[in-house]
Amino acid sequence: MTPPQHPVTPDARYFVVRGKLWRMANPNLASAKKAALLNELTRARSAVRSAKLAGNQIEEAAAHRAVDVVKQAPDERGPVWWHDGTPDLNRHLVKNTPYAKWYSGGPADAAENLHEDTAAELKHSR
Numbered sequence: 451m452t453p454p455q456h457p458v459t460p461d462a463r464y465f466v467v468r469g470k471l472w473r474m475a476n477p478n479l480a481s482a483k484k485a486a487l488l489n490e491l492t493r494a495r496s497a498v499r500s501a502k503l504a505g506n507q508i509e510e511a512a513a514h515r516a517v518d519v520v521k522q523a524p525d526e527r528g529p530v531w532w533h534d535g536t537p538d539l540n541r542h543l544v545k546n547t548p549y550a551k552w553y554s555g556g557p558a559d560a561a562e563n564l565h566e567d568t569a570a571e572l573k574h575s576r
Contacts, residue, residue, distance in 0.1 A: 457553070459471070459549055459552065460552060462474060462477060463530075463532065464539065464540070464549070466544055466553060469543055469544055469545065469553075470541060470542070470543055470544065471539050471540060471541065471542050471543075471544055471547065471549065472526075472540060472541065473525070473527070473530070473538065473540040474526070475487075475524035475525065475526050476524055476525040476531035477531075478531070479524055483524075484524065487520060487523050487524050490520045490523075491517065491520045491521070494513060494516040494517040494519075494520050495513075495517060497509070497512075497513035497516065498510060498514055498517060500513075501513050527540070
């Protein structure tokens with residue numbers, strides 16, 4: 451298996467691109483299902499590209515919807531795949547999340563209590 455192209459959070463829920471968290475696919479999906487979804491996603495993204503090049507806004511919008519549907523299947527979008535009550539931080543800047551210390555290269559134990567820290571931060575922000 452090839453190493454990840456982008457940093458992955460210690461809990462393997464997100465990867466980071468340009469300082470932003472992006473939700474990972476559900477790790478409990480069967481590999482055959484993941485492969486099928488990847489093929490669908492590739493086709494949907496290709497349809498977006500083709501529609502853009504053709505200047506067809508209606509087809510482009512439909513293709514974007516298809517991408518969204520495919521991204522929801524492996525739980526990259528929509529409801530989260532974990533069940534511990536931790537909120538979804540998809541598309542949040544890492545620096546504004548409990549992952550900030552980990553991402554900035556803080557102490558090795560900075561990630562140990564991520565989910566407890568998240569819950570505490572949410573209580574204090576209300």
